Amino acid sequence: MKKPDRQEMPPVGLVAHDHAACVASALAQAETRCAQEGLRMTPVRRRTLEILLESHVAMGAYDVLARLAAEGLGDKPPVAYRALSFLVEHGFAHRIEKLNAFVACSHPGESHEAVFLICRKCHKVGEANLAQPISGEIGHDGFRVERMVIEAEGLCPDCQRLEAA
C-alpha cells in the first residue's frame, strides 16, 4: 500500500524558478486581496512586502527596518513590526519562529498548512504544503488546534553542493 502523497507542490524558493514572475504575482495578489477586503496597502506595507520578496531569505525585523530607514520610510522598530504584523496577519508573509524572522509568502491565496524548509546555512526558506494537513490528525484528547507551525531545518540543495566540495 502506497503512503498518501502529502506533498502538493515543490517548495518554491529553493528550486530554480522565474523569480521576477514570483515577485510580480505575489504583489499583484496582495493588491487584489487588499482591494477586495478593504485592507489598506500603505506605502510602508507595500515596500516591506517588496523587500521581503527580493529573495526567499528570511529577514529579521531590524534588517527590514534598516532598509525602510534607508528609504526614509521610518526608522523606529514599531514601523517595521507593524508592517510585518499586517503582512503576516493577512497571509502575505510568514514568521519563521526558529529564526525570529520573516519571509514573503510563496503561495499567496492558498490557505493550507505550510511546511517551511529552512536552510541553516543560507537562511533561504522554501514553503512546501501538506495536501493532507496534520492538524486534523492531532487535537484528540480535547486539545483544540488553532494554528500550526511546522518548520524543517536542514540544508538546501545549493548548500549541500557547497558542503560536498
Place this chain on the structure above:
Amino acid sequence: MKKPDRQEMPPVGLVAHDHAACVASALAQAETRCAQEGLRMTPVRRRTLEILLESHVAMGAYDVLARLAAEGLGDKPPVAYRALSFLVEHGFAHRIEKLNAFVACSHPGESHEAVFLICRKCHKVGEANLAQPISGEIGHDGFRVERMVIEAEGLCPDCQRLEAA
C-alpha cells in the same frame, strides 16, 4: 479507507495524570542516561530540570533564572541558558519556539518526532508524537531535513471549559 492513525500516545501534560510519578520518572531517566553516557548532571542542571518538571507550563529562561537565583544557584543569564542548553541538547527538555520558552520532556527516552500542543492561554504544553514522522514525507526536491519543529497552538481542554463558562 481509514486514515493511518498518527497518534501514538496521549499528549502527556494536558490530560490528568500522576504527576509525581511523571516527575520521578523523568528525573530517574535523566540520571540514568547521564551515568550511561558520561554526561555530568550538575546541581544547576538537575535543579533546572526539577524546576521545569514542576508543571507542564513552558518557562522562559529568565523565569528559570529567577528561581535558580532565589536558591543561590546563579543569577546571571548564562547560568540559565547553559543549563537549558544542556537539557535540550540531550533531550531532557525542549525549546518551544513560539514562546521562546522551555518545557521538560514528557517522553524521555523516546526519540520520535514530537508535536507540541501549546495552550495559548495557560501556556501548558502537551507533547504528542507522530507514529509516522512527517520528516520522511518532505525533503524531496533535494532539501535535507535535519530537525523538525512542529508546534500546534490552541486551547487545552481546561481552558476550553473556562472559556465556555
Place this chain on the structure above:
DNA sequence: TGTTGTTTTGTTATACTATTACAGTTAAAC
C-alpha cells in the same frame, strides 16, 4: 465640505531574550 470616528504613523521609552568573552573553579584522566 466640514465633522466625526477610525486607522495608521511617528516617537520615546522600555521590556524581554540571548550571546560573547574571559577569568576562575571543579572534576576527570593519566
Place this chain on the structure above:
DNA sequence: GTTTAACTGTAATAGTATAACAAAACAACA
C-alpha cells in the same frame, strides 16, 4: 599530583519586541 577538559561566575553587550501616547491620514456621513 599534574595535566586537561568541562563547567561556573561575571560583566558587558547584542538582538528581538512591545507599550503608550501624540499626530496625521483617511473614510463615512451629514
